[in-house]
Amino acid sequence: MGASQVGGQDQAGSVSVSVEGVVSPHPFLTPAEDFYTVARGNPKPHTLQGQALIDARMTPETWRLEIAPDGFSEPPDIKESAKAEKSLTLADGTALDLPALEKLGETHGVKYLKAMQCLNIAEPLGQGLWEGVPLRDVLRLCGKLENVRRIYYLGFHNHDPKQIFQSSVSYTQAMETPPGELPAFLAYRLNGEPIPPVRGGPVRMIVPWAHGFKSIKWLQQIYLTNDYRTNDTYALKNNDPESYLKTAAYVDDGPESSPAGKPVTIVGRVISGLSGFQRLETFLRTGLKEGDRRLGDDELREATWETADILPPPNWKLVLPEGVASRDLLGFDPKTGDPLSWPTRYGMASWVVTMNGLKPGRYELYARTIDHNGDAQPEPRPMRKAGKNEIQSHRFEVV
Ligand SMILES: Nc1nc2c(c(=O)[nH]1)N[C@H]1C(S)=C(S)[C@@H](COP(=O)(O)O)O[C@H]1N2
Numbered sequence: 001m002g003a004s005q006v007g008g009q010d011q012a013g014s015v016s017v018s019v020e021g022v023v024s025p026h027p028f029l030t031p032a033e034d035f036y037t038v039a040r041g042n043p044k045p046h047t048l049q050g051q052a053l054i055d056a057r058m059t060p061e062t063w064r065l066e067i068a069p070d071g072f073s074e075p076p077d078i079k080e081s082a083k084a085e086k087s088l089t090l091a092d093g094t095a096l097d098l099p100a101l102e103k104l105g106e107t108h109g110v111k112y113l114k115a116m117q118c119l120n121i122a123e124p125l126g127q128g129l130w131e132g133v134p135l136r137d138v139l140r141l142c143g144k145l146e147n148v149r150r151i152y153y154l155g156f157h158n159h160d161p162k163q164i165f166q167s168s169v170s171y172t173q174a175m176e177t178p179p180g181e182l183p184a185f186l187a188y189r190l191n192g193e194p195i196p197p198v199r200g201g202p203v204r205m206i207v208p209w210a211h212g213f214k215s216i217k218w219l220q221q222i223y224l225t226n227d228y229r230t231n232d233t234y235a236l237k238n239n240d241p242e243s244y245l246k247t248a249a250y251v252d253d254g255p256e257s258s259p260a261g262k263p264v265t266i267v268g269r270v271i272s273g274l275s276g277f278q279r280l281e282t283f284l285r286t287g288l289k290e291g292d293r294r295l296g297d298d299e300l301r302e303a304t305w306e307t308a309d310i311l312p313p314p315n316w317k318l319v320l321p322e323g324v325a326s327r328d329l330l331g332f333d334p335k336t337g338d339p340l341s342w343p344t345r346y347g348m349a350s351w352v353v354t355m356n357g358l359k360p361g362r363y364e365l366y367a368r369t370i371d372h373n374g375d376a377q378p379e380p381r382p383m384r385k386a387g388k389n390e391i392q393s394h395r396f397e398v399v
């Protein structure tokens with residue numbers, strides 16, 4: 001008995017399977033407060049209240065962004081430091097404020113969907129509709145740049161150098177976007193609303209192709225540097241700072257036990273990473289005994305996998321915020337409003353698998369993705385420090 005598909009999807013794009021207590025649907029857009037939060041700091045900046053939030057410049061009125069060369073040189077290799085025609089600083093009153101950023105957004109604004117995923121966590125953090133101004137258009141405020149090889153940026157960190165969480169992109173990545181790709185940008189709206197402190201507001205960097213560590217929250221400073229090295233906080237923690245999101249399937253924690261004669265429904269998600277998404281596959285392992293270990297990659301490669309559907313695009317009118325049409329989003333056809341790929345580039349979709357007629361016994365459902373190059377998860381980048389993408393499974397018993 002294999003895994004078969006159910007189509008149950010209500011108009012809002014969430015899963016609706018009417019089987020007692022089995023399905024925990026994921027809304028297409030994760031509400032701002034429901035993302036899994038990954039935040040450093042003591043106190044964590046998003047927990048600040050009242051005057052402390054104002055003093056941290058984390059309110060829409062007090063938020064400011066400084067952009068300046070960092071003055072770094074390291075002779076003989078790095079002889080000269082980065083130069084900018086203009087710097088934006090708090091000291092001389094030129095730092096960018098939110099109304100000025102939003103004004104820039106009137107002519108240069110972009111919107112797109114992005115799945116947020118941590119390199120070190122085996123579960124997507126959420127998916128948002130992010131809105132803001134490409135980093136390149138913000139950098140243009142600084143006029144002519146010289147000897148700038150990387151752009152690095154950091155958020156509010158309680159004025160304590162030990163708490164700095166910073167990341168970087170190369171000058172080229174900031175300035176150019178290949179066709180079909182999405183630009184790095186400074187986001188000030190999430191799901192049609194201002195970004196709350198818990199999600200990194202008022203302004204957060206969003207780097208679409210990367211794991212979460214490039215998407216710095218409570219953004220306050222951008223430094224232009226001639227240091228060619230990735231000076232990311234994550235680089236110092238044994239992570240690959242140039243890793244891209246991986247194409248991967250995720251399996252929810254479903255029911256552990258199910259009465260015989262009732263269908264068993266398992267829900268999960270897929271993220272379309274750097275190498276794109278071709279299809280989802282599932283493998284139902286039968287005849288398990290209590291205490292059996294999970295299958296390893298070598299055994300799973302030889303398993304009998306079956307193609308399974310992911311849920312189709314939702315009704316955009318129902319999932320997007322008021323006043324936002326799908327044709328306005330990057331990654332969508334501006335005429336038809338249909339997504340150019342599914343899931344969208346660096347986006348996420350759900351899947352639901354329902355199994356009928358399972359005999360009493362122990363089972364394990366595994367799910368994996370096949371990317372556009374035909375590579376099956378956890379290939380082509382099984383190394384954990386480039387992002388977790390182990391094949392996930394859910395174990396259950398039919399009684
Ligand atoms: N300023 C700041 N930005 C940050 C972090 C942080 O600790 N401080 N954590 C990063 C990491 S490691 C991840 S995975 C994402 C998580 O984003 P989320 O909390 O909105 O889900 O934020 C990133 N941005």
Ligand SMILES: [Mo]
Pocket residue numbers: 038117118119120212213
């Ligand atoms: Mo992370």
